[in-house]
Amino acid sequence: MMKSTAAEQQTDKDVVPATNASSNGHQHDADHDHDHEHGGVFGKNTELFFSIICGVLLGLGFAISFIQSLPAWLSLSLYIGAYFFGGFYTTKEAVESIAKGKFEIDFLMLVAAIGAAILGDWEEGALLLFLFSMGHALEHYAMNKARKSIAALAELAPKTAIVRRNNEEKEITIEELLANDIIIVKPNSKISADGIVIKGSSSVNQAPITGESIPVDKTPVADPQQADKNVSAEHKVFAGTINGSQVLEIKVTSVAADSTLARLIKLVNETEAQKSPTQLFTDKFERYFVPIVLILVVSLLFAFLVIDETFSQSFYRAISVLVAASPCALAISTPSAVLSGIARAARSGVLIKGGGPLEELGSLTALAFDKTGTLTEGKPQLTAVVTLSGATEEEVLQVVIAVEKLSDHPLAAAIVKGGQEKLKREVAAADGLMAVSGRGVKATYQGKQIVIGNPGLFEQEGKKLPADVISQIDRLEKEGNTTMIVQQDDQIIGLIALMDVPRKEAAATLAQLKEIGIKKIVMLTGDNQQVATAVANKIGIADAWGSLLPEQKVKAIADLSEQEGKVAMIGDGVNDAPAMAKSTVGIAMGAAGSAVALETADIALMADKLDNLPFAIALSRKSKGIIRQNLWMSLGMVAVLIPLTIIGVASIGVAVIAHEGSTLLVVFNGLRLLAFQMKK
Incomplete structure (x- = not known):
């Protein structure tokens, strides 16, 4: 299976918090979606208002056509007005797609509406454009709900930060922040950059980035000068997370463009880079299906030569089949579910x-x-203390902590931390530490010679370990522990065990x-x-x-x-x-x-x-189930409508209603994933 990394997919373009689904069917590229949401005299809802006006004009025209005293041109004028408002965005997008060398569903719908007008069925054409434009507008509204759930990531980070430079505090934009700057984060405010806490302790709500439902305690590093990206999680903070009730001073580790949040947004914007197996199937299906439909439609235009009907009847049937066979629902069935699934997952980290x-x-x-x-x-912990030769656990721990305090060995910090948690008090450090490379350490504590090391250290010095000590070591190591022997003067007083615990x-x-x-x-x-x-x-x-x-x-x-x-x-x-x-x-x-x-x-x-992990797998299975449902609904509708329009049972109006209904059905079915909850 070929995979592409985010690094290979990323470009130098600015981060745009929106994802582009497939450009087939009702889905168009980002520019189109931008127009639908923001362009026009009615602002972002212009397409929806145009569709409503189309419906009103269609209704008035249809009602007036029954009033014999009114001239026919009045009803026709209203239908033409309905054509304008219903076909405005359809024509706009058809022209844009043709300019790119594509013939998409907008073009097919426009041809069908023009065909109806040529036949004199203005009300049928206006109905087609009304339902198509209304379906388009509602579909964009529904799909944008999923997109906005992801796009909201971009709003997480604050636009400014309070930075301390030259002993002065001032507010600057996050773009002006530099690595190693010190920023001050006030209580209950958003953290403006990835960094390391150097002063103050607080609970930080990391849910926007990690999905954790409980705030995480953050504490300052011991040495601010040594703070780098490799410190443990309790010292790290991320841009877009929310500080608790205390002031924090944070050393910036990543500029705004390189923060975890920025990388997350970039990756979310690339979520359509890897198409799902179902999307690959539908793409392949459409490549063969569309030419077959076009051949069928052209053939039906000449049906009047074979069967006893007029050219107008053959033309009407061909246009009806064209509407019925447009794979709108099929094209949108997978992207709607995929986008919703990805948005739901992102909300849970x-x-x-x-x-x-x-x-x-x-x-x-x-x-x-x-x-x-x-x-x-991922880090060793003190898991057991075994006492020998009459020593108490407190005595063994005191000796071990005193000596290991002086060591810089990776296990030493774990021993000291675990020992002090058990002992619940401070212990003074030993004297004269001497490390024995790869084996252990030696030191003096309270006038006694202390040796702490692995069995190899004692074997190297010719000391024969007692049978009970060897059996205890074997037991601890079979349990997955790293075992160290503690000797005071010439007497083994205990064993300590460390392990990277589950x-x-x-x-x-x-x-x-x-x-x-x-x-x-x-x-x-x-x-x-x-x-x-x-x-x-x-x-x-x-x-x-x-x-x-x-x-x-x-x-x-x-x-x-x-x-x-x-x-x-x-x-x-x-x-x-x-x-x-x-x-x-x-x-x-x-x-x-x-x-x-x-x-x-x-x-x-x-x-x-x-x-x-179980949540992610459960969400995936639910997504796959919904994608499968959408696929059957969309293919099933096409399979039913084509024969019905060919034999003349379904008119253009019926085909349009069924066609647009199935499209909206698969979109809203996909949006159910936004509310997914794993069963306990």
């Missing part, structure tokens, strides 16, 4: 890049998860995925098999494949695809990029703030929340 991923997600049979940061928290929601989410019909769930990780198996057992995954290099993950995805059909790879979008590209659908976790994750994946879960 799930970015879906087009109709392709939207449909494919619901048909997945297997899921492959990266472990670190996806199924687990996410709290992981087990429940995986159970939910199995309930909704995902047949196979596997874990792919670079960690050793023992750790992979331990984590998998805790969260309910039967298949855990450990010690995999990136290229081995790609092969694993290929093998899964052969065995199971459609498979998704869920990861962080960075080191899992090759495996994501190989999968049917690539899904990035916690993509907010990560340019690589946003650009790599087909679907991005903006919040770092695994439990958004």
